[in-house]
Amino acid sequence: MSLGPDKFLILSAVLFTLGVIGVLLRRGAISILMSIELMLNAANLAFITFARQFNATDGQIYVFFIITLAAAEAAIGLAIVIALFRLRDSTDVDELSLLKW
Amino acid sequence: MESIVFIVLSILAVASALVVILPVFRNAIVSALALALNLVCVAGFFFLLDAQFIGFLQVIVYAGAIMVLILFVLMLLNIHDERHLGPSGFFQRFLGPLLAVGFAAIIVSAALLPATGTSFDAAEEEFGTVNALGMDLFTRFFYPFEAISLLLVVAMIGAVLLAKRRL
Numbered sequence: 276m277s278l279g280p281d282k283f284l285i286l287s288a289v290l291f292t293l294g295v296i297g298v299l300l301r302r303g304a305i306s307i308l309m310s311i312e313l314m315l316n317a318a319n320l321a322f323i324t325f326a327r328q329f330n331a332t333d334g335q336i337y338v339f340f341i342i343t344l345a346a347a348e349a350a351i352g353l354a355i356v357i358a359l360f361r362l363r364d365s366t367d368v369d370e371l372s373l374l375k376w
Numbered sequence: 377m378e379s380i381v382f383i384v385l386s387i388l389a390v391a392s393a394l395v396v397i398l399p400v401f402r403n404a405i406v407s408a409l410a411l412a413l414n415l416v417c418v419a420g421f422f423f424l425l426d427a428q429f430i431g432f433l434q435v436i437v438y439a440g441a442i443m444v445l446i447l448f449v450l451m452l453l454n455i456h457d458e459r460h461l462g463p464s465g466f467f468q469r470f471l472g473p474l475l476a477v478g479f480a481a482i483i484v485s486a487a488l489l490p491a492t493g494t495s496f497d498a499a500e501e502e503f504g505t506v507n508a509l510g511m512d513l514f515t516r517f518f519y520p521f522e523a524i525s526l527l528l529v530v531a532m533i534g535a536v537l538l539a540k541r542r543l
Contacts, residue, residue, distance in 0.1 A: 278382055282382065288480050300473065309446065323427045347528055351534050
């Protein structure tokens, strides 16, 4: 078996799909955040694969930015979870339907 | 040799991703540790793809900093188990994952097109080193780099504002 872009891209698609399914199935706010990290990672893998395929650093720099974004997202998301937990004593997203009608 | 590493890492990555997402594993701390394993596996793929610097960044920032943050909050709030699968309806529990699998099928069929290629050309000498990345980051991508540092400051202030009880 020769390692090529196709294998890495298929793996990236599989990991991304697992992340999507996680967001749909899990009910804890933090579990959903973790599934989002899974999806961001799958996207990163595709970026790095294309960077390697075209011998260009651009893809790697985008991944650099995405990792920074993920750090910011995790910090904000967890702050929101802490604020919600203080308010409702739960992180179950089905119980948080204040803005739904 | 490389394909053996790839196969082992991909099995580990998919298995740990399943532990993260499946509602059978209700303990959030188990999920968080599985996510850390998954992130380290993805870092291994980065090394296979000649992206050394990004690989190290992945281990330090993702598997180090972000996972510690998530575990810290999990233990601070003392969340053990998710109480239930929730009353979320038929569409979200069954149709949604089905559509996600369909989406994956589309991407995989695109990846299998002959245009994608099945082997890599030899990488350039400096490809993926701190040197090559740093040169691009501080010349062509200088303004995005400054913007992202501003974003980090905004995120930090936002997190303090959100989580603080009284200002």
